Amino acid sequence: MHLPQPPAVDAPGPAPRKVSPLELFLAFSQLALSGFGGVLPWAHRTLVENKGWLTQREFVETLALGQLLPGPNIGNMGVMIGYRFAGYAGAAAAIAGLVTGPFLIMIALGLLYRGYGNLPLVQHALSGMSAVAAGLVLATGLKMTTSLKRRRRPWLFAALALVGVGALRWPLLAVVGALAPFAVAAAWRDKD
Numbered sequence: 448m449h450l451p452q453p454p455a456v457d458a459p460g461p462a463p464r465k466v467s468p469l470e471l472f473l474a475f476s477q478l479a480l481s482g483f484g485g486v487l488p489w490a491h492r493t494l495v496e497n498k499g500w501l502t503q504r505e506f507v508e509t510l511a512l513g514q515l516l517p518g519p520n521i522g523n524m525g526v527m528i529g530y531r532f533a534g535y536a537g538a539a540a541a542i543a544g545l546v547t548g549p550f551l552i553m554i555a556l557g558l559l560y561r562g563y564g565n566l567p568l569v570q571h572a573l574s575g576m577s578a579v580a581a582g583l584v585l586a587t588g589l590k591m592t593t594s595l596k597r598r599r600r601p602w603l604f605a606a607l608a609l610v611g612v613g614a615l616r617w618p619l620l621a622v623v624g625a626l627a628p629f630a631v632a633a634a635w636r637d638k639d
Contacts, residue, residue: 466500466532468540474498475525475544480552485580486521488587500528503594510591521545598637604630 474493481489487510494501501509513523522545529541563569604626611622 464532466537468529468533468536471529471533471537472540472544475529475541476548477544478521479545480548482580482583485584488583490521490524491587491590494528500532503591507591507594600633600637601630604633 478486478489478493481493491506495503495506509524509527510520513520513527516523522542525541525545526538529537529539531537533540560569608622608626611617611626612619
C-alpha cells in the first residue's frame with residue numbers, strides 16, 4: 448500500500464499569479480502619473496487595495512526592503528514587484544512605466560514654469576500642492592501601521608526622530624544614526 452507523503456516543511460506557498468509586462472507598465476505608469484513627486488499613497492492603493500497583487504504585509508516588507516536599497520523607494524519596489532510577477536521583462540516594464548510619463552511631463556512643466564513661474568497664482572498653487580502631498584504621505588503611513596503589532600517603543604523612536612529632525616532641525620542622518628542602535632537593541636530584546 449502506498450501512503451501519500453506529507454508536504455515538506457519548507458514547501459513554498461502558491462506561486463504568485465502571472466502579470467504581463469504590459470499590465471505592469473500600465474499600472475506603474477498610472478502610479479507615476481497619479482502622484483507626482485511621491486507615489487507611495489497611490490502605490491499602496493493600487494497594488495494592495497485595487498489590484499490585490501500584494502497583501503498589506505507584503506507591501507510593508509517590500510517597501511522596507513526598497514528603503515534599504517540605494518535609489519528611490521518606489522523604483523526599488525517596481526523592480527522587485529515586476530521581477531516577482533514577470534521576471535526581467537516585468538522589472539524593466541515597471542521601471543519604464545515609472546519614468547516615461549513623468550519624464551515627458553517634467554519637460555513640458557519646465558517649459559511652462561520658465562515662462563509663468565513668477566506669477567503669484569502659480570506660487571500659491573505650488574504651496575497648496577505641497578500641503579496635499581504631505582497629508583497623503585501621513586495618511587498612508589498611518590494606514591500602513593495597521594499591520595504592525597501594537598507596541599509603544601516604535602512610537603517612541605518615531606517621536607524622537609520627529610522631534611530631532613522636525614523641531615530641533617538636526618540632520619536626518621545624524622538622528623537616524625543615533626537612534627538606530629537603540630531601536631535595533633530594543634527590537635532584539637522584544638524578540639526574546
